Amino acid sequence: MEQITPTIAPPRAAKAPVTGQTTESLGSVTKRLSSELMTLMMSSSPGISAFPKSDANLFEWVGTIEGPSGTIYAGLTYKISINFPANYPYAAPTIKFDSPCYHPNVDINSGAICLDILQDKWSAVYSVQTILLSLQSLLGEPNNASPLNPDAARIWDTPQEFKTQVMRYYRPIDA
DSSP: OOOOOOOOOOOOOOBOTTTOOBHHHHHHHHHHHHHHHHHHHHOOOTTEEEEEEETTEEEEEEEEEEBOTTSTTBTOEEEEEEEOOTTTTSSOOEEEESSOOOBTTBOTTTOBBOOGGGTTTOOTTOOHHHHHHHHHHHHHSOOTTSOSSHHHHHHTTOHHHHHHHHHHHOOOOOO
16 A cells, blocks of 8 residues: 655745835844944934834834034934835935924925935935935025925025024933
């Protein structure tokens, strides 16, 4: 009598909830984010920081951006949130200001940011550090041709009036 040996199919890669990404691809994203976190922590870039909100989720970060010296935003610090998609770095993270930020390229109500490298000019070569530095630079050098806040764009060239509006909305970050 012939003996039959049951065959067991090899396990499939588990699907991530909602996103449809494999555990393997999520692992490579996690590795990239871990590497970027380490690079950011070791960097000497002044005025920017970001880290995961919790140890349990590497895809949601919180960060701060200090206004560059010599700009209307000097001495001010803004809180931002960063959400990474499952296919990062091939797709840009979603970043928004959590602190109210009166700026031509920031929606004062939602915190949405109009910055080309976060939309149509995104590239996988960008990192959290380069994004934060770009956002910090944007504070002092807005793109008034593409404003999310037309009122801010209109008064940008009137520094005293602009600074009054910045301070009207600014809220210091709680420690």
